[in-house]
Structure formats: structure tokens, C-alpha cells
Amino acid sequence: MALQESVREVSRSVPVARHEPVMVGEIVDFLRPAAQALVVDGTAGGGGHLAALMAAFPGARFLAVDLDPEAVRRVGETLDDERLEIIASGFDCIPELLASHGLGGAAAALFDLGLSSIQLDDAERGFAHSLDGPLDMRFDRGTGVPASELLEGMSETEIADLVYTFGQEGRSRSIAREIVRARPVETTGDLARAVCRAVRGRPVKPLSRVFQALRMAVNDEPGRLARLLSGLPGWTLPGARVAFLTFHSLEDRAVKRFFIDDPAFTPWDPPWMAPSREEIRRNPRSRSAKLRMGVRS
Ligand SMILES: C[S@@+](CC[C@H](N)C(=O)[O-])C[C@H]1O[C@@H](n2cnc3c(N)ncnc32)[C@H](O)[C@@H]1O
Structure with a gap:
């Protein structure tokens, strides 16, 4: 408990961490590598988890990546430490980075x-x-196609399928119809108004689902996660501990199945944990988090 508190203090004191890291104490307790070991943070973000891991494991070396070059620049400036290599990259490219x-x-x-x-x-x-702004949604604004352009090039059926599959939203057809009617959909406000016209009543959940679906498509999140999982046995050492924080059922199911099905990994006992009530009270954005844990055979 004392360690968890001090780790929280460290992560709070990192000036770049306007992102409140989730389940920091539980993650530090689980990962606990041998001294001199290599620890990978595949989603550096605001640097909160990374700062906590670096404070908790002074003998370890660290590789951190993030698809967002702006996040990498901020974290790199704040956590300037010779134990850390931080690189703008997708986590599906970690094997190449480790080699190079x-x-x-x-x-x-x-x-x-x-x-x-x-x-x-x-x-x-x-x-x-x-928040009204350009409908971009790319983690890396230097590559790929913004969400507004993606929507321009899709048929109504493709939009409906995307909203249904990645957003798990039942009113996908009427939402797709309104989006097509509203094109060009250039801002978040344009998209939000189209969704509100389609669902009427209580739009918050459908709005979140449509925005989530589009973000997943813009950044190829399911594809990158699948590539990360299939490569994981190749670059983790026997006994390595691997933790995922997932925030919706599609990604959680993919990680859960991987730890169960892949012979190179065994689910931890317990296989997953949720944030405490106290953490959810302190940081409501943690409420949908699940910490999934597995161990390399
Ligand atoms: C929830 S945040 C991480 C927060 C971080 N753990 C902290 O304590 O501040 C998720 C981060 O993952 C990055 N990201 C999303 N997909 C990625 C991918 N395929 N590869 C690497 N980074 C990715 C996003 O840019 C974002 O910065």
C-alpha cells in the first residue's frame, strides 16, 4: 500500500501528466521485473505510467513508444533519463525497434x-x-487520412457497418443516413449534429459510440492490436509479465482470447482487475477500464 501511494505521488508530480494514469499501483505490483530487465511501455501517452514504472524499478531499462509524435516529444522532454529510449511509433513495430x-x-x-x-x-x-473542432482523430497527424476525409469516401452501408461493428451501436443505419445527408462532415460539431438528428432523445451514448468507431477506423486500432498480439511471443522473455488496460469490450475480448488461446501465454490469476471505487470517484474516466494480465511461458 505504501508503494502504491508513493507511486501515485510520483505520477501526479510529472508535469506532462494531464492524463491521470489508471490503476498505477496495481500495474507496478504486477509487472515487477528483475533488476537490469527491459520494460516496454507501448502507449507512453502523458507519461504517467512510465514515470511511475521508472521510479519503482530503478535498475531497469525502458523502451517507450507512442503513435502520437506530440506525446513522444512531451514525455521525452520531461522524463529525460539515460535509462529511457522513447520513439514515435506504433506498438506493432516494437520488434523492429528492439532489433534496431x-x-x-x-x-x-x-x-x-x-x-x-x-x-x-x-x-x-x-x-x-x-468540443467543436476539425474532425481529424489521427493519433499521428503526419500520416493517414483524417476522419472527415474517411467519411467522404465511404458509402452509407459502409458507414452503417462501421458504426455497428466498431461502435456496437444498434441505430447504425439511421445514423449513417444522417451522416451521408450532412456531408461534407468537416467538424466534430457537424458529426455530432448528424448523430443527434438520427437518434433524438438521449444522444450521449450513441455519440460516444460513433466517435469511438470512427477513431478506431482512422487509426486502424483493431489491425494494430492484432499485429501487436501476434508478435508478442517473439519479443517477450520467458516469465515476462504483460499488462493491458482496455476500455471497451472489442479490445478487451481480443486480449482476453489471446491470453487464453496463445500457447506462449497464460492468463494471470486473477485474469483481470477493475479500478477501485475510490479510483473511479477520483478519476471518473477510469470507470470502464479493465486491467488484463498475462505471463509468458
Ligand atoms: C490511454 S493513453 C496512454 C496513457 C499513458 N499510459 C499515461 O500514463 O499517460 C493511450 C496512448 O496510446 C497511444 N496509441 C494508440 N494507439 C497506439 C498504437 N497502435 N501504438 C502506439 N501508441 C498508440 C495514443 O496516442 C495515446 O497517447
Whole structure:
């Protein structure tokens, strides 16, 4: 308990961490690598977990990546430490990074999926339905296609399928119809108004689901997660501990199945944990988090 408190203090004191890291104490307790080991943070974000891990494991070396070059720059400036290599990259490219930087296999790894509060709260990034801004949603604004352009090129059926599959939203057809009617959908406000016209009544859940679905498509989140999982046995050492924070059932199911089905991993006991009531009270954005844990055979 004392360790958990002090780890929380460290992560709170990191000036870049406007993102409140979730289940920090539980993650530190679980990962606990051998001294000199390599620890990977596959989603550096605001640097909160990374700062806590670096404070808790002074003998370890660290590789941190994030798809968002702005996040990497901020964290790199704040956590300037010779034990840390931080690189703008997708986590599905970690095997190549380990090889090109002469780093061996990892003894511990963390993947905190989705987006950070820093990204969500910045209207210019286009992630939030409650803030008006350009409908972009790319984690890396230097590559790929913004959400507005993606929607321009999709048929009504493709939009409906996307909202249904990635957003798990039942009113996908009427939402897709309104989106097509509203094109060009250039801002988050344009998209939010189209969704509200389609669902009437209580739009918050459908809005969140549509925005989540589009973000997943823009950043190829399911594809990158699948590639990360299939490569994981290749770059983790026997006994390595791997933790995922998931925030919706699609990604949680993929990680759960991986730890059960892949012969190179065994689910931890317990296989998952949720944030405490106290944490959810302190940080309501943690409420949908699940910490999934597995161990490399
Ligand atoms: C929830 S935040 C991580 C927060 C971080 N753990 C902290 O304590 O501040 C998720 C981060 O993952 C990044 N991300 C999303 N998909 C990624 C991927 N495929 N590869 C690497 N980073 C990714 C996002 O850019 C975002 O910064």
C-alpha cells in the first residue's frame, strides 16, 4: 500500500501528466521485473505510467513508444533519463525497434489502449463530441487520412457497418443516413449534429459510440492490436509479465482470447482487475477500464 501511494505521488508530480494514469499501483505490483530487465511501455501517452514504472524499478531499462509524435516529444522532454529510449511509433513495430536499437527481449510490458485525456481534451485533435473542432482523430497527424476525409469516401452501408461493428451501436443505419445527408462532415460539431438528428432523445451514448468507431477506423486500432498480439511471443522473455488496460469490450475480448488461446501465454490469476471505487470517484474516466494480465511461458 505504501508503494502504491508513493507511486501515485510520483505520477501526479510529472508535469506532462494531464492524463491521470489508471490503476498505477496495481500495474507496478504486477509487472515487477528483475533488476537490469527491459520494460516496454507501448502507449507512453502523458507519461504517467512510465514515470511511475521508472521510479519503482530503478535498475531497469525502458523502451517507450507512442503513435502520437506530440506525446513522444512531451514525455521525452520531461522524463529525460539515460535509462529511457522513447520513439514515435506504433506498438506493432516494437520488434523492429528492439532489433534496431540493440535491445533484447522484454521482461515486462504495458499497453494502455485508446486515447489520452490530453488528446481528448484538445478540440483541435477532433476526438471529442463535446468540443467543436476539425474532425481529424489521427493519433499521428503526419500520416493517414483524417476522419472527415474517411467519411467522404465511404458509402452509407459502409458507414452503417462501421458504426455497428466498431461502435456496437444498434441505430447504425439511421445514423449513417444522417451522416451521408450532412456531408461534407468537416467538424466534430457537424458529426455530432448528424448523430443527434438520427437518434433524438438521449444522444450521449450513441455519440460516444460513433466517435469511438470512427477513431478506431482512422487509426486502424483493431489491425494494430492484432499485429501487436501476434508478435508478442517473439519479443517477450520467458516469465515476462504483460499488462493491458482496455476500455471497451472489442479490445478487451481480443486480449482476453489471446491470453487464453496463445500457447506462449497464460492468463494471470486473477485474469483481470477493475479500478477501485475510490479510483473511479477520483478519476471518473477510469470507470470502464479493465486491467488484463498475462505471463509468458
Ligand atoms: C490511454 S493513453 C496512454 C496513457 C499513458 N499510459 C499515461 O500514463 O499517460 C493511450 C496512448 O496510446 C497511444 N496509441 C494508440 N494507439 C497506439 C498504437 N497502435 N501504438 C502506439 N501508441 C498508440 C495514443 O496516442 C495515446 O497517447
